[in-house]
Amino acid sequence: MIAFGCVVEDRVAVEYYAAPGIERAAEANSEVHLIGATRNRARNWNLLLDLAARNEALEALVIVHPHAQITDPKLCERIRAVLASEPDVAVMGAAGARCPASPAWWTGTVVSADVRLRYQEHGGGELPRWAPFDPLPAPSDVDVVEGSLLILSAWAVRNLRFDERLPAGHGCDVDLSLQAREHGKRARVIDTSVTFHGGLELVAEDDYAWLQAHELLADKWEGAFGADGPLAPAPDTPKPGEADNDEAWRDRAWRAEAEREAARSAAHTRQLHANAALRPLEAQLQEIERSLSWRLTEPLRRLNHWRRRRRALA
């Protein structure tokens, strides 16, 4: 039996997005666990694991973010196929990354199934969610799975738990993937499709909980998988037991700060390019709207707008 779980952090979102997706993908015997939210996502998801683990017939648990809509009616079939052919796969999802350099999973080689982002900004629209990361196609093994759609094998449900120390649960998807990898299990992005209904912003610039979670995960996992694995230690990583103010940590701090400034500069460059690339379109629209033709026909557009509104109200 493949179970589904969703934390009702946002009731409207669940009704409009997560629930229709679960209905589309669930099988006749699927259990669906909907639970109320606490403040910590890791704690919520652990409750889902506890509930799902009660069923002896559990094959897998699909945890769906309230804003994620599964659009693949054959999801269960695909999950079952993976579990049957590759029993050491413990964590699956629709996006993830190989060998992330840090707890921010997108610092690795990003792999993505057909994940769409339906956004509301700028008049709304739809885009491939991870396009700017130039993702590799699914299916593919990864080290960490992104948590909008998280699929856990029965083994994972019974043996792993999300780390509730992580502020607001940030990064608990990455952490659980790494726990599975530590147990010798595999993580995989499967070939499926999902639409995420949400904002364009990945992390808010002033999200201190995210920053804290990043630091905590770095302390927990850095170097755990050796020099070639995820969160590989930097060459200048201080040895265990070195005091906080040792020279090695000082050099590392300076390097990290330099990398931060470089990343900020690169981000700003991306912003400048993006804005410059849009300028021709903005100019084109501006010229149309400033033209005599456009101004002359303004009353006609107003009339049309009024008629459309009247029709809609009726």
Place this chain on the structure above:
Amino acid sequence: MIAFAVSITDWSTYERCARRGIRRVAEPDSAILERPATGSIFDSYNAILDEAAELADLEALVLLHQDTEIVDDDFCGRLRGVLSSDPEVGVVGCVGALDVRSIAWWEGSVRLAAFRHRYPEHGGGFLDGFSWDHATGSPYSREGDVETVDGFLLCLTPRVVRDIRFDPSIGRFHGYDFDFCLQVREAGMKVRAVGFRAIHHHSLNLVSDLDGWVEANVAVVRKWYGRMPRVGVGPGRWRQRARKAAAERDLAVAMGYYYEIDALARGQDLERAIKSALTSIGWRLTGPLRATKHLAYVARKLFSPGVSQREQTPEEEGEERTARSGSFIEPRSGRLPETVGEGERTASS
């Protein structure tokens, strides 16, 4: 005598940018040292300093990037005024900042930014520093002493030319300006930002060779930590600082992602609005009007005398950009010649 010097890797860029500015502002007796680059910028600039130190009657040496164009007609007069009013000034630039803790001077409190960044990408355009326009400049835009100035335009006093050298141990390109300003300040001289204006003809890629930039940053911080105030300092213990900076680095990557996907979304919105406008009944009804106007414009262009070939002033660039943005429309869609006519009319009016 005020001398000008440029280390050149691309002569066409130099001709188009730096030389144009030097011609505009140089005095009859100004020495102009146009030197091919030799090795790193540190080496090239040091060779220039050695040569300039031998110049008789040197009042100041103006070191320019090859893509820097000075556009302030009274440049020499203003520079002379600054140097004569305060003999402690060692370096003058037109972009400067306070509380600078690394070579990322823009992460400090930028005090003056009297430059225009003119880029070639996406059909070309420009971005103005906040002190570019004296009338509309930012309230915190101030001339005065700063901790560092940007190296795309450096004016050095004879004492600095004689006594101080760029430190090649820092790297090959990045960080030379901040390190040089630190040396000048350590020698007891002042670094000053003055609002003479320059255009930096530069790609939108703000930092080339990010790895080299990181290495140079670490080298400068390591050299000056504990030797000059602020450099390399920050709150927290070293371990905390390392972890926090790594998290903030990844957050910056996420912000870059956001800027890109946000632009894609804005692009979709604009395309939708343009399509909706062009397919509207009103637009189609007024097609003949635009066609007539376009014909009139073409006729006017054919029968009017040629356009003046004089050089543009920076103030005229705004108009030029409007004109160029009109030309962007042309290749985008086959059905827009009428719009082009209207756009160009807007620009020429």
